[in-house]
Amino acid sequence: MALALENVSKHFGSLVAIRNLSLSFDVGSIYSIIGPNGAGKSTVVNMIAGSYSVTSGTIRLGATALNRLPKHRIAQLGVSRTYQNLRLFDGMTVLENLEVCFFPQSWLTFLTGAKRLSKAERLDICHACLAEFHLSDVADVLAGDLPYGRQKILELARAFVTQAPIVLLDEPAAGLNHTETKDMAAMIAGLKREDRAIILVEHDMDMVMSISDRIDVLNYGELLCSGTPDLVRTNERVQEAYLGTTEELDDIRKLAQSRRAQGGLRANAGIVRH
Amino acid sequence: MGNSVIVRRLGLLAVLALCVVLLALVPYLPSYYVRVADSILIYIILAVGLNLVVGYAGLLDLGFIAFYAVGAYAYALLASGQFDIHLPFIVVLFIGAAAGAIAGVLLGFPVLKLRGDYLAIVTLSFGEIIRIAINNADELTNGPQGIAGLDRASLFGLPLTSPVHFYWLLLVLTVIVCAGVYYMERSILGKAWRALREDQDVVRGLGINTTTLKLLAFALSAAIGGAGGVIFGAFQRFVSPESFTFQESLLVVLIIIIGGVGNIVGVIAGAVVLVILPEILHFAAQYRLLIYGVVLVTVIVLRPGGLVSPRFNLGFIIRKVRTLWLSPSKT
Numbered sequence: 001m002a003l004a005l006e007n008v009s010k011h012f013g014s015l016v017a018i019r020n021l022s023l024s025f026d027v028g029s030i031y032s033i034i035g036p037n038g039a040g041k042s043t044v045v046n047m048i049a050g051s052y053s054v055t056s057g058t059i060r061l062g063a064t065a066l067n068r069l070p071k072h073r074i075a076q077l078g079v080s081r082t083y084q085n086l087r088l089f090d091g092m093t094v095l096e097n098l099e100v101c102f103f104p105q106s107w108l109t110f111l112t113g114a115k116r117l118s119k120a121e122r123l124d125i126c127h128a129c130l131a132e133f134h135l136s137d138v139a140d141v142l143a144g145d146l147p148y149g150r151q152k153i154l155e156l157a158r159a160f161v162t163q164a165p166i167v168l169l170d171e172p173a174a175g176l177n178h179t180e181t182k183d184m185a186a187m188i189a190g191l192k193r194e195d196r197a198i199i200l201v202e203h204d205m206d207m208v209m210s211i212s213d214r215i216d217v218l219n220y221g222e223l224l225c226s227g228t229p230d231l232v233r234t235n236e237r238v239q240e241a242y243l244g245t246t247e248e249l250d251d252i253r254k255l256a257q258s259r260r261a262q263g264g265l266r267a268n269a270g271i272v273r274h
Numbered sequence: 275m276g277n278s279v280i281v282r283r284l285g286l287l288a289v290l291a292l293c294v295v296l297l298a299l300v301p302y303l304p305s306y307y308v309r310v311a312d313s314i315l316i317y318i319i320l321a322v323g324l325n326l327v328v329g330y331a332g333l334l335d336l337g338f339i340a341f342y343a344v345g346a347y348a349y350a351l352l353a354s355g356q357f358d359i360h361l362p363f364i365v366v367l368f369i370g371a372a373a374g375a376i377a378g379v380l381l382g383f384p385v386l387k388l389r390g391d392y393l394a395i396v397t398l399s400f401g402e403i404i405r406i407a408i409n410n411a412d413e414l415t416n417g418p419q420g421i422a423g424l425d426r427a428s429l430f431g432l433p434l435t436s437p438v439h440f441y442w443l444l445l446v447l448t449v450i451v452c453a454g455v456y457y458m459e460r461s462i463l464g465k466a467w468r469a470l471r472e473d474q475d476v477v478r479g480l481g482i483n484t485t486t487l488k489l490l491a492f493a494l495s496a497a498i499g500g501a502g503g504v505i506f507g508a509f510q511r512f513v514s515p516e517s518f519t520f521q522e523s524l525l526v527v528l529i530i531i532i533g534g535v536g537n538i539v540g541v542i543a544g545a546v547v548l549v550i551l552p553e554i555l556h557f558a559a560q561y562r563l564l565i566y567g568v569v570l571v572t573v574i575v576l577r578p579g580g581l582v583s584p585r586f587n588l589g590f591i592i593r594k595v596r597t598l599w600l601s602p603s604k605t
Binding site for chain 2: 049051070071072073075076080081083087089090091092096099100101102103104105119122158162
């Protein structure tokens with residue numbers, strides 16, 4: 001199954017957040033969408049998940065056009081996601097946070113029980129998932145009482161528990177420290193499977209470079225460059241978008257030198273450091 | 275098995291026995307006390323029903339009494355001389371519940387997109403609209419005069435005439451409603467409702483149709499309200515719009531807030547307190563609302579979660595009893 005964006009645009013009033021973007025994501029790989037702040041990364045995720053409507057263009061999952069469907073239908077078709085800011089059900093236990101994902105999807109299944117998992121089956125799947133994400137010891141703890149790092153992992157588990165073929169991860173490393181980020185990267189890399197596409201929006205470059213099969217760089221709502229981590233790393237336009245042009249960098253250096261020459265100021269004052 | 279376990283088991287038995295004896299003794303009290311007990315039970319049923327919407331799904335409904343009115347008028351119209359229709363009580367009980375559920379869905383549809391304060395305002399208006407409609411539909415409901423001379427109810431050949439009869443009926447129904455709601459609370463439906471209360475958008479993102487989920491809460495809750503209304507009609511044998519004012523809706527919400535939102539044990543405690551309080555303070559009847567206000571403020575200041583702690587719920591009690599009985603070593 002493949003997810004495809006075809007000439008997708010998104011306008012917020014007069015602001016063009018995404019312009020004619022075409023991307024395709026096949027199962028079996030990990031994709032990263034990166035770009036400077038305001039490039040439109042989260043907008044892409046929100047359009048795929050159905051939180052934002054699409055101004056023009058089509059988003060397809062297999063042969064189905066997603067962008068006219070309500071959000072819960074998109075999720076039912078196999079698109080799951082995490083959120084930039086943690087959005088767990090804080091007042092429910094860790095286990096219950098996963099169990100809710102198995103709520104019957106239609107009146108028919110709800111009333112007849114057809115195709116519906118029994119309680120025991122549901123619990124088995126959830127416990128197996130907790131074990132996979134090293135959360136078994138806190139199954140009965142309220143999600144809101146977990147430390148931040150483990151809440152992040154629980155949100156990850158919630159996105160994977162239903163075996164959705166398309167998983168959108170919106171900044172899984174945000175707010176994590178260096179060690180936690182490395183663990184998170186290893187965990188996500190370990191979740192790569194033949195029948196699953198993982199699409200990552202992330203600022204942590206170490207993570208993005210180490211686990212992605214393909215990186216799509218957005219700038220001002222347009223695709224700047226797309227390719228393997230090595231290709232993106234050495235791409236000049238990407239460096240410019242992130243760091244500014246070489247002339248701009250030179251200007252900053254000159255300014256710093258002149259300040260230093262004036263004395264009285266600390267050596268590094270006024271320098272934008274990366 | 276140690277002595278302490280035996281002592282604890284005996285203690286538990288004593289508490290259970292005490293509850294049963296107290297409940298069984300009520301019918302032997304003077305009629306006034308039986309009526310108060312009936313009133314408590316009716317409010318427990320109503321509050322447990324409303325709690326589905328307010329406590330679990332997190333939707334503040336201030337017009338709940340409208341469903342109670344729908345049930346009461348269902349009995350008044352279908353079991354009285356008004357149109358000379360005399361359906362049996364048990365039939366009207368189901369009709370009343372169904373009518374309540376339909377009214378619940380009718381209210382649910384327009385308010386689906388509203389949350390918080392706006393939802394409260396619209397539901398409040400809905401409650402008033404139903405009452406005013408009843409007040410003005412003279413041909414159907416006799417307007418403000420109400421409908422009198424409702425049929426004496428009977429259930430499976432047993433007459434329901436005295437407060438004692440209704441006490442037993444209400445007690446059974448309370449147990450059924452509490453058990454049913456407890457079962458729902460524990461089921462995946464209850465979990466989905468609690469998730470809905472916490473974050474509606476995320477629930478949709480999990481592939482759950484929140485429209486269905488909300489309508490189901492409104493319908494089930496209103497069905498319980500409707501059934502309560504039928505019993506009220508059969509008990510009073512007289513209905514008029516005056517019984518279904520906004521104050522009544524408010525009282526049911528207060529029972530939930532003061533007892534403990536989303537907690538059946540709390541709701542029971544809240545109903546007991548708020549029904550008995552005005553009876554004790556009968557001499558100060560004109561200050562009833564003021565007293566409610568003082569109680570509400572006191573509870574919110576001292577125990578913001580309600581009189582009963584959220585941890586002390588039906589599940590907790592059942593677990594406690596079960597572990598003490600089956601594997602006392604774990605306790």
